[in-house]
């Protein structure tokens with residue numbers, strides 16, 4: 001008899017899981033989405049990726065993502081990975097911590113280049129950097145346009161036989177002798193051999209009916225897009241940490257910039273039916289993004305923002321993603337807490353979750369991402385305490401892309 005997997009959430013994590021399961025000829029696959037495809041953070045992302053992360057598991061996962069983004073460019077109609085490289089900038093105070101990771105990159109065979117201001121100016125004349133930052137360049141990094149990638153991935157899923165149900169909210173789970181046996185969607189009971197929860201900031205609300213808690217914090221984040229520029233900006237994707245944000249080219253000869261907001265208070269999703277579209281960028285941050293980030297590409301002039309998008313980021317108690325099978329409920333899998341890098345993680349997250357679901361063997365060891373690694377009483381205390389993004393950052397756990 002054919003197996004059935006239900007995936008909750010049609011963001012990039014859920015769609016990617018469905019896509020990779022379908023490629024493994026898993027059986028019947030249903031993605032259930034309470035809004036429309038991409039309704040959550042996925043359609044709001046900047047889509048930047050670097051493989052230069054801070055943990056071995058993260059680096060290995062990003063290697064999968066970088067390979068898969070390139071392959072998906074051939075597999076998905078209407079999508080192309082923008083392989084412009086990713087330049088990660090550091091100032092004198094933040095560089096030593098990153099420099100300590102270079103032996104790990106060397107051991108894992110990850111490519112990188114360390115560039116000084118003169119080298120960066122020579123390589124990217126459109127990029128003008130003040131204050132002598134240090135550049136850690138990832139030649140394999142780049143970005144994806146969510147406007148292209150999300151519909152292309154959904155279409156790719158459908159072509160492989162995946163059913164995507166939109167406008168359908170999961171309200172409960174079906175348990176059978178301690179095993180996850182399906183979901184309740186709009187009063188319909190849907191039986192499944194595997195249930196994969198990829199509901200991002202809705203995770204605590206969705207899982208509360210089975211009493212499962214994970215240490216998670218959410219914060220509002222925002223990004224902006226200029227009007228078309230007189231000429232294209234020839235820059236890589238830039239994680240401009242010393243300038244408080246990031247910047248990259250955008251289709252239509254535009255520029256995209258995102259800005260951090262350390263003062264952002266923790267955001268608590270009020271209920272299961274919450275829509276991310278109700279979030280608007282906090283006042284003043286668009287001006288800060290224009291003042292701090294657009295001067296890095298002076299050829300833009302003082303252009304106004306034509307598009308602005310805000311959404312939510314989700315962080316775990318130890319800063320690493322939460323991905324894999326849930327021991328307490330065999331048959332339940334989760335993929336959440338990808339910090340500011342869930343778009344970058346999605347091909348790997350989907351492939352790894354598909355490996356867990358299909359035969360219990362993801363292609364890399366994901367023990368450090370396990371949902372079972374947290375102490376329940378510590379989780380409870382963690383989730384009761386409200387913190388700001390800055391307080392989270394002070395734990396050293398907030399990372400970029």
Ligand SMILES: Cc1cc2nc3c(=O)[nH]c(=O)nc-3n(C[C@H](O)[C@H](O)[C@H](O)COP(=O)(O)OP(=O)(O)OC[C@H]3O[C@@H](n4cnc5c(N)ncnc54)[C@H](O)[C@@H]3O)c2cc1C
Nearest residue numbers: 009011013034040041042046047048170311341342343344
């Ligand atoms: C402004 C901004 C910029 C960003 N930039 C980057 C970047 O440059 N690079 C990067 O890697 N990441 C970036 N991110 C982060 C990235 O967007 C997210 O990590 C990623 O999109 C998460 O994808 P997801 O599929 O897990 O979640 P989502 O896209 O949020 O999908 C979850 C889905 O679950 C659905 N859902 C929830 N509850 C239910 C229910 N009960 N029943 C059915 N469906 C349900 C929701 O409607 C939603 O569509 C950015 C985020 C923001 C907000």
